[in-house]
Amino acid sequence: MRENEAIIYEKATNILLELKIQPGMHGFDYLRKSIELCLQDGNLVNHITTKLYPRVAEYFNVKPSIIERCIRNAINYSYKIKGLLGLNNIYDTIIYKNDFKPSNSELISIVVEKIKIDLLKENLA
Numbered sequence: 001m002r003e004n005e006a007i008i009y010e011k012a013t014n015i016l017l018e019l020k021i022q023p024g025m026h027g028f029d030y031l032r033k034s035i036e037l038c039l040q041d042g043n044l045v046n047h048i049t050t051k052l053y054p055r056v057a058e059y060f061n062v063k064p065s066i067i068e069r070c071i072r073n074a075i076n077y078s079y080k081i082k083g084l085l086g087l088n089n090i091y092d093t094i095i096y097k098n099d100f101k102p103s104n105s106e107l108i109s110i111v112v113e114k115i116k117i118d119l120l121k122e123n124l125a
Contacts, residue, residue, distance in 0.1 A: 008036055011115045013065060018090055020083025027074025030056055031108070032065050038112045048105045083114045090114055 010034040013023075021028050033092050038045045044052045053064035060067070079101040087096040091114065102110065111120050 005036070007119070008039055008115060011118060012036060012111065015086075015090055015111050015114065018086040019078045020081055020086060021074045021078050024092075025070070025074050025077070026066075027070040027072075027077075029061065030070050032109075033076060034067075034108050035069065035111050035115065038108060039115060042112075045105060045109050048108070052108075054111055068104065075101065075104065075107055 003086070009032070010027070012032045015035075016031055017023070017026055021031065026034060036053055037055055051069045056067045057064040071108070075084075077096070082098050084096055084102070084107075085098055085108065087093050
């Protein structure tokens, strides 16, 4: 794993843990891989069902429908236990009040943007 890939892997892992998504859930690994791929190719977040899920599915040797369902289940779990309020800690401001459940693509986009911001800040420092 290259240095940049390791940094992205660590940042994605930490954010998912902050959202109280459990590492034992399949959705955890699928979300992390989705985030990594979207950071490598920003266009994927706009083609989540046609391009992103199939790539993640190929990586894990499962069907794209399993990727979608497991990610949705992980988000549902986090929403139920108010883990998504961790988005406020991640962004260091109130951006979420647990008044709606984000879609798979919305959550992936939010996390991807946060990691992009962090990487830009680190490169400027």
